[in-house]
Amino acid sequence: MKLEALVKELELKTIKSHINPHFIFNALNSIRALIDENPVRARDAITELSNILRSSMQAEKLEIVPFEKELNIVKDYLALEYIRFEDRLRVEYEIDEDTLDQPVPPMMLQTLVENAIKHGIGKQVSGGVIKIVSDFKGDYHELLVENSGHLSLLVNEDGFGLSSTRNRLQLLFGDKSNFEIKQVNGNVVQARVLIPVTIN
Amino acid sequence: MLKAIIIDDERLARNELKKLLMDYPEIEVVAEAANAGEGIEKIENINPDLIFLDIQMPGKTGFDMLSELDRIPNVIFTTAYDEYALKAFEVNALDYLLKPVEPKRLADAIQKLHFQEEREQVSNGTVNVNKSILYEQDQVFVKDGERCWFVKLNEIRLFESVGNYAKVYFGAHKPLILKSLNALEERLDEKTFFRANRKHIVNLRLIDKIEPYFNGGLLLEMKGGEKIEVSRRQTVKFKEMMSL
Incomplete structure (x- = not known):
């Protein structure tokens, strides 16, 4: 059992969640332009970027974090992407407050949102909507990330973000967890994570 | 400016x-x-x-x-x-x-x-004025699958017609572009590029050898070794151009 636990820990550590360097340098470039145009926003943007970088480094040490912490990172991330995309990015949240204490793997939601931007919003000239939903479905904590776009693009181009999400859930929560990604409503791609509810 | x-x-x-x-x-x-x-x-x-x-x-x-x-x-x-x-x-x-x-x-x-x-x-030397004509110093961008090149026209030896496409010969490469030979002929500077026959346009400055051929035609050998026949009809025009 001890050995099994060790192997599991090691595996989790190797599935690191890297922030896309493209994102970091684009964000820094936007911030440099904002320094003259909107210094207050530029200061906030630096705080947001710091939070994301710190969280990404800590993610390598932690197996799970409360959902609230992860959600805050995603909010910072999307605030920064909004600086880049401006009107092309619209964000909607539907969060059941009772889910905020539920444990989730760090940077997992972040990776899904990053994919939704990269393969969904970033590919469309007129941009689109990202919607994040967190609620309870029976004995499960359900997380949804939806974006405008088409799945075929997404599946072909990025296996890593998706397979690492699946592996992390499997290692942490076993067969009870689930991850799937599918096309819904013709023009919406939905990533759905189910994690068994933890009662504190 | x-x-x-x-x-x-x-x-x-x-x-x-x-x-x-x-x-x-x-x-x-x-x-x-x-x-x-x-x-x-x-x-x-x-x-x-x-x-x-x-x-x-x-x-x-x-x-x-x-x-x-x-x-x-x-x-x-x-x-x-x-x-x-x-x-x-x-x-x-x-x-x-x-x-x-x-x-x-x-x-x-x-x-x-x-x-x-x-x-x-x-x-x-001089500035080229006609915008619709591609001159020797102009560059084109050629994309063939994942590979792409900027190519100066003066590096292109030969255009070869392949269906709706044209094969562009330069250096060791010959990618395809989606352009007909007739469309290319209209755009290329006729001082440099010559329609040798139905299937080929050659760069006159990159010809290595010229030999007589059947029926009063000519056979050109390009700097890359390609052998291109000049049709009898075009041979007259070719000789006129070269003698100038």
Whole structure:
């Protein structure tokens, strides 16, 4: 059992969640332009970027974090992407407050949102909507990330973000967890994570 | 004065570059575009000397955009991360800049641009005026699958008709482009490019040998070793041109 636990820990550590360097340098470039145009926003943007970088480094040490912490990172991330995309990015949240204490793997939601931007919003000239939903479905904590776009693009181009999400859930929560990604409503791609509810 | 267009999907990124370019009064940013479609339209209307081109854009990438243009201005790629840098070198771009752009790197890129302009003026002698004709010093962008090249017309030995496509021979490469030989013939400068027969247009300056051939025709051997027959009808015209 001890050995099994060790192997599991090691595996989790190797599935690191890297922030896309493209994102970091684009964000820094936007911030440099904002320094003259909107210094207050530029200061906030630096705080947001710091939070994301710190969280990404800590993610390598932690197996799970409360959902609230992860959600805050995603909010910072999307605030920064909004600086880049401006009107092309619209964000909607539907969060059941009772889910905020539920444990989730760090940077997992972040990776899904990053994919939704990269393969969904970033590919469309007129941009689109990202919607994040967190609620309870029976004995499960359900997380949804939806974006405008088409799945075929997404599946072909990025296996890593998706397979690492699946592996992390499997290692942490076993067969009870689930991850799937599918096309819904013709023009919406939905990533759905189910994690068994933890009662504190 | 050099006319420049900035093509980048981010407004702030375009502003930042414009701000940096204010230190170079010889470069005038005459237009901006937020995607490949707008970029093509503005390049064709304005005919700029230089474009700053982001690679990752929604819809079409910067590479896709270049492959749709007839004549390619000087290109400086701008990208946030250098996974694309190598590819830009393979296509022989004037330079590439990583965002956020370091002022010193921009200065180097602009210096390269000035060297390039000077070289072209020396070798060109006169300024070509007819915009619809592609001259020897003009460059085109050729994309074949994942590979792409900037090619000066004076490096192209031969165009060969292959169905709706044309095979372009330069160096050791011969990629296909989606253009008919007739369409190409209309655009190419007839002082340099000659329609040898139904299937081939040759670069007159890159012919190695000329031999008589059947029926009063000629056989040309190109610098790359390709042997091209000049039809009897075209042989008369060819001899006239060469004797001038």
